[in-house]
Amino acid sequence: MIENYPQCEQTKIQICEYFNGKRKKFDIKVNIEGTDFQKKVWQSVSDIPYGKIKSYKDIANMIDNPYSMRAVGQANRRNPIPIIVPCHRVIGKSGKLTGYCGDKTYIKEFLIDLENKNNKG
Known part of the structure; x- marks a missing residue:
């Protein structure tokens, strides 16, 4: 069970807090495998503020x-922990929502809307 793994339990708690609008930044220790370029992209994406x-x-x-720009998109596409590394916060220069988990831009839209809603007030 997930409760037997403290890091998994902490991840579950933080993701629930995120979806409930109570968490705006994750502080889970992760070691993501990828190229140096991908790691730079993922770190920069992680630095984008909530909302x-x-x-x-x-x-x-x-x-x-x-x-x-295209290589950045490909690195985001290979992001193994979306939401924690919030690649949904990266959009096209024109403001268009582009690619998310393949063609699931509706998920990107949902997450951006969730953050905008929770960032008010």
Whole structure:
């Protein structure tokens, strides 16, 4: 059972808090495997504040690789822990919601709306 693993239990608690609007930043210790580039992208994405969005170009600029927007998108696509590494906060330069877990942009929209709703007040 999940209760036998303290880190899993803590993750479950923090994700529930996130969906209930009580958590805006995760403090779970994770060690994500990926390329150096992917890790830079995921760290930059993790630094996007709750309820805010950035474009793929913004992330490319943040990692000092200004022409790597598509590669940033591919790194986000390979993000093994969405929500904790909040890749839903990354959108197209035009403001369009692009890619999330394949073609599930409705999930990205739901998460952005959830954060906007919980960020008010």
